Every structure is written in structure tokens, then in C-alpha cells.
Amino acid sequence: MNRYERLxxxxxxxxxxxxxxxxxxxxxxxDLVEAHRVSISTVQHAYQLLESGGLIEARPRSGHFVxxxxxxxxxxxxxxxxxxxxxxxQWDQVREGTxxxxxxxxxxxxxxxxxxxxxxxxxxxxALSRHARRQSLVTLNYDSLQGxxxxxxxxxxxxxxxxxxxxxxxxxxxxxxxxxxxxxxRAVGEPGAIIAVDxxxxxxxxxxxxxxGMKVMEIPTDPSRGISLDALELALEQWPIRAIQVTxxxxxxxxxxxxxxxxxxxxxxxxxxxxxxxxxDVYGDLEYAFPRQPTIKSLDTDGRVLLCGxxxxxxxxxxxxxxxxxxxxxxxxMHMKYVGTGSTATHAxxxxxxxxxxxxxxxxxxxxxxxxxxxxxxxxxxxxAHFPASTYATRPQGGFLLWLECAPELDSxxxxxxxxxxxxxxxxxxxxxxxxxxxxCLRINYATFDPQVEAAVARVGAEVARMLEExxxxxxxxxxxxxxxxxxxx
Amino acid sequence: MNRYERLxxxxxxxxxxxxxxxxxxxxxxxDLVEAHRVSISTVQHAYQLLESGGLIEARPRSGHFVxxxxxxxxxxxxxxxxxxxxxxxQWDQVREGTxxxxxxxxxxxxxxxxxxxxxxxxxxxxALSRHARRQSLVTLNYDSLQGxxxxxxxxxxxxxxxxxxxxxxxxxxxxxxxxxxxxxxRAVGEPGAIIAVDxxxxxxxxxxxxxxGMKVMEIPTDPSRGISLDALELALEQWPIRAIQVTxxxxxxxxxxxxxxxxxxxxxxxxxxxxxxxxxDVYGDLEYAFPRQPTIKSLDTDGRVLLCGxxxxxxxxxxxxxxxxxxxxxxxxMHMKYVGTGSTATHAxxxxxxxxxxxxxxxxxxxxxxxxxxxxxxxxxxxxAHFPASTYATRPQGGFLLWLECAPELDSxxxxxxxxxxxxxxxxxxxxxxxxxxxxCLRINYATFDPQVEAAVARVGAEVARMLEExxxxxxxxxxxxxxxxxxxx
Ligand SMILES: Cc1ncc(COP(=O)(O)O)c(C=O)c1O
Ligand SMILES: Cc1ncc(COP(=O)(O)O)c(C=O)c1O
Numbered sequence: 001m002n003r004y005e006r007l008x009x010x011x012x013x014x015x016x017x018x019x020x021x022x023x024x025x026x027x028x029x030x031d032l033v034e035a036h037r038v039s040i041s042t043v044q045h046a047y048q049l050l051e052s053g054g055l056i057e058a059r060p061r062s063g064h065f066v067x068x069x070x071x072x073x074x075x076x077x078x079x080x081x082x083x084x085x086x087x088x089x090q091w092d093q094v095r096e097g098t099x100x101x102x103x104x105x106x107x108x109x110x111x112x113x114x115x116x117x118x119x120x121x122x123x124x125x126x127a128l129s130r131h132a133r134r135q136s137l138v139t140l141n142y143d144s145l146q147g148x149x150x151x152x153x154x155x156x157x158x159x160x161x162x163x164x165x166x167x168x169x170x171x172x173x174x175x176x177x178x179x180x181x182x183x184x185x186r187a188v189g190e191p192g193a194i195i196a197v198d199x200x201x202x203x204x205x206x207x208x209x210x211x212x213g214m215k216v217m218e219i220p221t222d223p224s225r226g227i228s229l230d231a232l233e234l235a236l237e238q239w240p241i242r243a244i245q246v247t248x249x250x251x252x253x254x255x256x257x258x259x260x261x262x263x264x265x266x267x268x269x270x271x272x273x274x275x276x277x278x279x280x281d282v283y284g285d286l287e288y289a290f291p292r293q294p295t296i297k298s299l300d301t302d303g304r305v306l307l308c309g310x311x312x313x314x315x316x317x318x319x320x321x322x323x324x325x326x327x328x329x330x331x332x333x334m335h336m337k338y339v340g341t342g343s344t345a346t347h348a349x350x351x352x353x354x355x356x357x358x359x360x361x362x363x364x365x366x367x368x369x370x371x372x373x374x375x376x377x378x379x380x381x382x383x384x385a386h387f388p389a390s391t392y393a394t395r396p397q398g399g400f401l402l403w404l405e406c407a408p409e410l411d412s413x414x415x416x417x418x419x420x421x422x423x424x425x426x427x428x429x430x431x432x433x434x435x436x437x438x439x440x441c442l443r444i445n446y447a448t449f450d451p452q453v454e455a456a457v458a459r460v461g462a463e464v465a466r467m468l469e470e471x472x473x474x475x476x477x478x479x480x481x482x483x484x485x486x487x488x489x490x
Numbered sequence: 491m492n493r494y495e496r497l498x499x500x501x502x503x504x505x506x507x508x509x510x511x512x513x514x515x516x517x518x519x520x521d522l523v524e525a526h527r528v529s530i531s532t533v534q535h536a537y538q539l540l541e542s543g544g545l546i547e548a549r550p551r552s553g554h555f556v557x558x559x560x561x562x563x564x565x566x567x568x569x570x571x572x573x574x575x576x577x578x579x580q581w582d583q584v585r586e587g588t589x590x591x592x593x594x595x596x597x598x599x600x601x602x603x604x605x606x607x608x609x610x611x612x613x614x615x616x617a618l619s620r621h622a623r624r625q626s627l628v629t630l631n632y633d634s635l636q637g638x639x640x641x642x643x644x645x646x647x648x649x650x651x652x653x654x655x656x657x658x659x660x661x662x663x664x665x666x667x668x669x670x671x672x673x674x675x676r677a678v679g680e681p682g683a684i685i686a687v688d689x690x691x692x693x694x695x696x697x698x699x700x701x702x703g704m705k706v707m708e709i710p711t712d713p714s715r716g717i718s719l720d721a722l723e724l725a726l727e728q729w730p731i732r733a734i735q736v737t738x739x740x741x742x743x744x745x746x747x748x749x750x751x752x753x754x755x756x757x758x759x760x761x762x763x764x765x766x767x768x769x770x771d772v773y774g775d776l777e778y779a780f781p782r783q784p785t786i787k788s789l790d791t792d793g794r795v796l797l798c799g800x801x802x803x804x805x806x807x808x809x810x811x812x813x814x815x816x817x818x819x820x821x822x823x824m825h826m827k828y829v830g831t832g833s834t835a836t837h838a839x840x841x842x843x844x845x846x847x848x849x850x851x852x853x854x855x856x857x858x859x860x861x862x863x864x865x866x867x868x869x870x871x872x873x874x875a876h877f878p879a880s881t882y883a884t885r886p887q888g889g890f891l892l893w894l895e896c897a898p899e900l901d902s903x904x905x906x907x908x909x910x911x912x913x914x915x916x917x918x919x920x921x922x923x924x925x926x927x928x929x930x931c932l933r934i935n936y937a938t939f940d941p942q943v944e945a946a947v948a949r950v951g952a953e954v955a956r957m958l959e960e961x962x963x964x965x966x967x968x969x970x971x972x973x974x975x976x977x978x979x980x
Binding site: 091094095098099111113116117121122124125126128129130132133135137138139140141142143144145146175176178179182186190191204207208210211212213312316317318319320334335336338339340341342343344345346347348 | 589603607611632666668672702802810824828831837838
């Protein structure tokens with residue numbers, strides 16, 4: 001955190017603690033300069049930050065004031081119903097969300113894209129260009145199956161930040177985290193095997209389970225701590241579960257960071273029942289808190305954790321460079337990697353290795369973490385302002401994804417259809433379930449936040465309100481049916 | 491073919507027909523200029539071509555002479571033994587061949603790498619560099635699942651050269667042909683399904699079949715025409731085969747081009763038994779004859795052909811850009827694509843689309859076809875010069891891979907081990923079989939041919955001779971065992 005961010009943070013706490021009340025005037029720039037011994041521009045930057053977050057407003061010639069604002073929506077609570085192992089459906093929803101044309105005029109509020117417009121990413125483009133101009137034969141040729149050693153070294157070095165002690169030879173470079181997950185699934189189980197997942201869960205993992213003929217056991221998940229260990233233990237007792245797949249850091253879609261104690265207990269449970277853990281750490285470096293939490297992999301003493309990651313969220317998804325540290329399943333993972341795609345694209349690996357080695361990764365991360373944290377609060381305020389009061393919202397501890405739980409009558413798939421005309425799309429809740437649960441939920445992206453985004457959020461909120469109103473006006477029979485469906489859908 | 495290539499071709503035929511005998515002097519440059527009404531440099535180029543192919547030699551101040559040379563090794567004949575469906579083994583061999591470090595000092599005579607050093611490839615590097623410098627957000631962002639429309643348009647246009655009428659929307663961009671094959675396998679069959687393959691066959695397809703728990707039925711294959719239709723028909727009658735996987739153009743490893751009639755008959759057989767065809771066309775554009783043969787896909791009236799291709803052999807493998815035209819299994823293929831890698835790398839797609847659209851693809855192909863044809867003949871001569879007389883060699887009709895069948899006593903895996911010390915590696919025959927057949931065979935690469943390559947070939951040939959001599963000196967019992975193993979291995 002730099003100086004003005006620190007100052008903004010301090011002022012925000014003061015406001016949140018009620019030291020400065022809504023409508024009250026904040027200290028003048030000059031006062032703050034003297035009190036904190038910082039420059040005028042630091043204070044101005046701090047105020048701009050709070051302003052863009054919707055926390056304060058500047059009134060011409062009178063100074064800065066705490067904005068009167070609505071309460072932020074409360075966080076959702078843990079789901080209840082627990083099921084038997086099931087087959088995964090919902091491909092239609094996922095397909096629709098991933099076959100979008102990136103050039104169209106629609107506002108994709110639901111996608112998992114980071115902001116790739118930061119100046120701190122430019123050295124990456126320069127590295128790509130430089131390697132192309134170098135005309136070295138290496139750039140165009142097949143890489144070795146395991147991937148560039150120089151890149152694996154950098155990934156191993158970065159992993160120390162999450163307390164993972166990986167050797168470069170423990171890693172296999174993959175075509176994005178998608179391939180890492182796909183490899184992990186096949187490495188741990190054959191068709192028919194049961195994988196326990198947090199719920200809601202990343203649709204990519206669910207569809208991988210579907211594709212390989214496995215079954216999924218959705219475990220209720222606390223939106224602020226992660227997968228319920230009690231429910232998981234019960235499931236492990238009752239079913240021959242092969243592996244547990246979780247995203248403990250900056251969970252997609254819930255945004256929580258699983259506490260270290262929880263990670264330890266999860267690992268102990270996996271040991272007790274001798275099951276594998278697939279740990280998806282694709283957002284891990286985007287935890288707002290620094291230093292970030294240790295991965296579950298860092299606790300792994302017997303190679304049962306398959307750690308999956310990529311540069312898609314922290315840097316740029318179009319490069320399609322990820323990795324897997326498959327633990328005891330290394331040899332199987334190499335076979336899957338070979339069969340799935342052969343070696344990984346060489347050029348992007350070379351450029352990424354340079355980018356990190358030259359020290360550009362950390363400054364970029366610092367910038368993005370601060371931006372995403374700012375945007376999170378702005379987005380929560382926007383939801384408070386534009387969504388019905390019945391809405392719940394998560395409190396993401398990292399990344400750039402917000403999960404909203406609307407009143408049980410809401411059908412987010414129908415919502416998405418109605419939004420098409422308004423040229424906005426959200427990610428409907430059922431995408432994140434094997435069997436279409438979370439129907440009254442949706443995921444939105446705050447990687448960027450500006451008036452355009454806020455306008456899109458406002459359109460979504462208004463449509464949700466309209467649909468809930470319509471549902472309220474439905475005949476009684478219909479209402480009962482809806483409620484039943486909503487109950488079933490939790 | 492340009493003027494000097496035409497002239498060289500004419501002179502080569504004359505030599506091969508015996509019009510000019512070994513040791514005889516060829517017409518002077520001036521004579522040819524007058525007789526053919528071409529420029530001096532055309533004649534000089536033609537002579538250089540023949541010289542680099544080892545067919546003639548220039549003697550200072552006396553002119554050009556036909557080189558006395560040994561007969562080229564005769565082509566191998568079709569294998570015999572036919573088996574039941576089996577599970578695929580041989581991963582160890584493949585792993586060894588694909589985990590090589592590209593920077594080491596060893597001479598990888600066995601790899602499937604094209605020559606990527608041609609000046610006609612430079613516009614591709616320029617396009618990569620340009621797109622990186624443009625700093626457009628598109629370069630770094632997720633692409634849509636199906637791949638860049640501009641690239642699919644170019645691939646559809648190029649496919650016309652093989653008489654395939656594809657719409658850009660019939661195509662899905664993949665991470666190399668590996669992913670295309672992997673998708674095709676899973677689209678046509680579930681674990682336990684039987685896939686019929688030509689034999690020897692590309693090890694990547696075999697390992698994909700293994701990875702997805704399917705079985706393989708190896709069908710004897712004519713080294714000059716392809717999969718035996720009689721044997722295939724018998725197999726289709728006896729076993730519930732799901733799909734036939736073939737590489738009809740520039741077959742890897744045999745190099746044949748399947749005649750059009752053979753393609754028609756194969757397609758008719760697939761229709762009669764209602765099985766799918768997986769057509770691997772990854773080398774298709776490298777057929778020496780122009781225009782190239784129509785794909786089987788071009789004959790497809792009911793969507794049963796899944797066409798797989800990539801730019802790995804015609805352009806550059808490190809980009810990892812391929813495609814699949816999955817016919818009636820389009821929707822399943824999209825699901826597999828999503829699960830396997832998500833969308834494909836954006837940057838390389840943009841650069842490739844530019845490269846082709848700007849007209850750089852055809853000149854590059856022309857150049858490479860001529861080079862590979864030249865090198866084929868030079869390589870055949872090198873094998874004639876350096877391998878024991880008991881060696882058979884294919885007559886590739888395209889691509890850059892030569893298949894050698896040595897005397898039955900040779901063990902190509904042991905050969906490869908012995909070559910390690912001499913810093914040469916070949917691709918041993920068992921890699922190309924599900925169960926380790928073709929043990930006395932090996933594959934070598936002639937994408938480049940120069941004195942270094944010839945020296946490596948000489949080392950391999952000498953080692954083969956040494957091993958056969960040793961085998962000849964073995965006690966009788968051992969000999970009988972070897973012969974039995976060699977028989978079983980055919
Ligand atoms: C939790 C999670 N895992 C994996 C992925 C896939 O990442 P990649 O784009 O690197 O394949 C995503 C991206 O959407 C994700 O959100
Ligand atoms: C016949 C055949 N098919 C497919 C492939 C794989 O191609 P790619 O490098 O595009 O994945 C190869 C490359 O070795 C091959 O020889």
C-alpha cells in the first residue's frame with residue numbers, strides 16, 4: 001500500500017467507525033497535510049479514492065463530505081440442503097456464457113475477466129514483442145512437455161509467497177488453469193468416481209467432472225469461510241469420495257478467503273479419509289491482505305494436494321498459461337498433459353518468465369489488489385443503491401467477483417434473458433451448481449468500476465426489482481410453486 | 491514449381507531413367523541455357539538443387555557429373571499379424587521422446603519438428619510482434635470458446651485447397667492438433683470403446699486412446715497406400731468398432747498419400763458399418779504434389795468425419811494453434827474444448843490470421859514442399875550410403891519423416907539407448923504401436939538436411955550395422971528367440 005492508499009484506508013475506517021457521520025464535513029486538505037506530514041497530492045489522491053468508492057463527495061468550494069448512503073447489503077448465509085452424488089448438468093448456461101463474441105456491444109457484467117488495461121502490464125506486451133523480434137528458433141518450436149524451465153523457476157519462487165515450497169521440477173506448465181483442473185480431475189479419478197466440491201463452485205471444474213463421467217457431491221459452503229467441514233465429514237463417511245475440489249483463496253464465486261485453521265482442518269480430514277485435494281489457486285495472488293494466506297499445498301506432507309493455478313487472473317487470460325503441481329500424481333499428470341495438448345505455447349512462456357524475472361509481477365499485483373479492493377466497495381455501494389433491499393451480497397477478500405443472493409422468487413436465468421435486450425449479461429447462479437441450484441443468485445464482476453459499470457448494475461438491479469414485483473403479483477398457486485422451487489434450488 | 495525446380499526435375503528424371511549414367515558428364519550450363527531458353531542462373535540453381543540432393547557432383551573446371559551411388563533402399567511391405575482390440579502401452583517411450591530439453595547438445599533425428607528457419611516465416615514473427623506492440627486489449631483477453639472468427643475464415647479458405655467446403659462456423663480452434671485429436675476421441679467414444687487405427691500410427695493418438703480408457707485395433711497398413719481395407723472390413727465385421735482414425739495425407743510415420751480411390755472406399759466402408767472417421771490432416775498441406783489430394787472430409791455427406799489439423803507442421807509448432815471440424819459431433823466437441831483448455835490463446839490466433847490473409851502462407855508452403863522433397867531424396871541416398879543393405883525405407887509423398895525397417899533382429903529401443911552416448915536420438919518403432927510392434931523400425935526427420943544431419947545418419951547406420959553383427963554372433967538359442975520376438979513384433 002502506498003502513502004495515499006494508507007491515508008484513504010485510515011479515513012475510511014474513521015467513517016466506518018462513525019467518527020465522521022453521514023453529511024459531515026471532512027478535514028480540509030491543508031489540515032490533513034499538516035496532521036499526517038504528507039504532500040497535498042497525497043491527500044488529494046486519498047480523497048479521490050474515497051470519492052470514486054462512493055464513500056464521500058466533493059462539494060465545490062466547501063470541501064469533502066461523508067456521503068449519506070444506504071447500508072450495504074448483508075452477506076448471504078450458508079446453504080442448507082445436502083444431496084447425494086449427482087451428475088453435472090447446466091452446460092447450456094456455461095456454453096452461453098463462454099461463446100460470447102468479445103467484440104459485441106453487450107456489457108458482460110458476469111464474466112471472469114480481470115482488468116488488463118493497467119500500465120503495469122505493458123512490460124509483458126513488450127516482452128512478447130521482443131521475443132518475436134528476436135527471431136530465435138526457440139520461440140516458434142515445440143517446447144519440452146513439462147514447460148520452460150525458466151518459467152517454472154519463477155512460478156516456484158512466487159509460490160514461496162504462499163508458503164509453498166515447490167521445486168521447478170514439481171511443476172508442469174499447462175494451457176491455463178482449465179487444463180490444470182482437467183488434468184487434476186483425470187489424475188485422481190476414473191469415470192464414476194465422486195468428487196466433493198464447495199457449492200456454489202466454479203462451473204469449469206463442474207463441467208470437467210461431467211466431461212470425464214464422474215459424479216459430484218455438492219457440499220454446503222459458508223460464504224465467509226468456505227466448505228462446511230461438518231457436512232464434508234458426513235459426506236466422507238457416507239460416500240466413497242475420491243477427492244475434494246476447493247478454491248480456498250478469493251473463492252469464485254463467493255470471494256471468501258478460507259482461514260488458515262479451516263485449511264488445516266480440511267487437510268487433516270483429507271488425510272483421515274485418505275482422499276486427494278484439488279486446490280484451485282487461480283486467484284490466490286489477488287488476496288487483498290498482504291502477505292497472502294498459505295495454500296493448502298503448503299501444508300501438504302504426503303503429496304495429496306494437486307495445486308492448480310494460472311496467470312489468467314493476476315495478469316492476462318489470453319496468454320493461456322497455467323500450471324499444476326500434481327504431487328504424487330506427477331506421472332499421471334504428465335500423461336494427461338501430453339494427450340490433452342502436447343507441449344505448451346513457447347512464446348508466451350518466454351515472455352512471462354522475463355516479465356516476472358525483471359520484477360514486473362509484484363508492482364502489477366500491488367496495483368491490481370488496491371484497485372480491486374476499491375472497486376469492491378464501490379460495487380457494494382452500487383448494489384446497495386440499485387438492488388432491492390432483499391438482496392444479500394458477499395464480502396470478497398480478494399479477486400474481483402461479487403455474488404448476490406436475491407429474494408427466493410428470483411429466477412436468474414430468466415433475468416439474464418430479459419437483460420439481453422438491455423445489452424447487459426450477468427452470470428446466473430445455476431452455472432455454479434451441478435444441478436441448477438442457486439437459481440436466485442448471480443455473479444458480477446468489478447475488475448473495472450466506472451459510471452458505465454454502475455449504469456449496468458443499475459439496469460440489473462431495476463430488472464431484479466421488476467421481476468420480484470411481478471412474482472409478488474402472481475396468483476397464489478404460482479407463488480407457492482415458486483417458493484417450493486426456490487427452496488429446492490437452495 | 492518455379493523454372494529452376496522444373497529444370498532440376500527434368501534432369502533428375504533423365505538421370506533416373508538412365509539417360510545419363512553414373513560418372514557421366516552432364517550438359518554444360520551454356521548448352522542447357524540454349525536448349526531450354528532459360529537464364530544462366532536458372533541452370534545454376536537447378537544444378538545446385540541436384541547437387542544438394544546428392545544426385546550429381548560439380549568437379550572444378552570440368553563441369554557436373556552424375557554421382558555414382560548405391561541403390562536406394564527398397565520400400566517396406568505391409569505388416570501381417572492382425573490382433574484383437576488391445577489397451578495401449580508404450581508411454582515410457584513416448585514420454586522419453588517428448589520430455590527432451592530442446593537446448594541440449596543431442597541431435598534429435600527422431601522428432602516431428604518442421605524446419606522453422608525459413609525467411610518465409612518471418613512475417614509471422616513480425617505479426618506477433620506487431621500485435622504485441624499494438625497493445626490492444628484483445629491480445630491479452632480471453633477469446634470466445636470457438637476461436638477467432640478471422641482465423642476460422644482463413645482456415646476455411648485454405649481447406650478449399652483440399653476440396654473441403656467448410657464454413658468458418660464448422661470449425662473450433664484448438665491448442666494444436668493434439669487437442670483436436672483428444673477432443674475427437676472423446677467425442678466419438680466413451681471408455682471401453684474400440685478405435686481402429688492404421689499401424690504404425692502416430693503415438694499421440696494412441697496415447698489419447700489410452701488416456702480415455704478406450705481400446706485400439708491396429709489394422710495392417712500398406713506403406714504406399716495406407717490402411718488395408720480388407721483387414722479393416724474384417725475387423726468391422728468382427729468387433730464393435732466405434733471409429734477409424736487415419737492420417738491419409740503425408741502419413742506419420744509412413745509418409746504415403748492415400749490414393750483418392752482408397753479414400754472413397756474407406757469412407758464407404760465407414761458408412762456401411764456406421765462408424766465415425768477421425769481424419770488427422772496435420773501434414774496435409776505438405777504433400778509434394780500440387781494440388782494436394784482432397785481430404786476424406788471433402789467426401790463427407792453425413793457429418794461422420796472429424797477433421798483435425800494444425801499449423802504445427804506447415805508453419806510453427808510452438809504456437810500451439812490447431813483446429814477441428816467435428817461434423818455431427820460439434821456440440822460435444824465444444825464441451826470437450828471448454829473443459830480441456832477453455833478458450834485458445836488469442837495473440838497467436840491474431841498473428842496467424844494476419845499472416846495468412848496477407849498472402850504469406852502459400853509462398854512459405856511452396857518453399858517448404860520443395861525443400862522437403864529435395865531433402866527426402868538426399869536422406870534416402872544417405873540411408874543407402876550408411877545403413878546395412880538389409881534396410882527398407884519408405885517413399886514419403888509429403889512431409890519430412892522417413893520410416894526405416896531394419897533386419898528383424900534389430901531392437902530400435904536398444905539402438906536408441908546406445909545412441910544416447912553418441913548424442914543422437916531416433917524415434918523407435920514401438921512408439922508407433924499400441925503393444926510395442928515395429929521393434930525393428932525407426933523414424934527419422936529430414937526437415938533439414940546438411941552435413942551435420944548426414945553425419946548423424948551415418949552414426950545411426952553404423953550402430954545398426956554393429957548391432958546386427960552382434961546379433962548374428964549370438965548363440966543359436968538367442969537367435970531363435972530374437973527371430974520369434976521379431977516375428978511377434980511385426
Ligand atoms: C476458479 C477458477 N478456476 C479456474 C479458472 C480457469 O482459469 P484459466 O483461464 O487460466 O483457464 C477460472 C476462470 O474462470 C476460475 O474462476
Ligand atoms: C500425425 C500427427 N498428428 C498430430 C500431431 C500433433 O500436432 P500438434 O503439434 O499440432 O499438436 C502430430 C505431431 O507430432 C502428428 O505427427
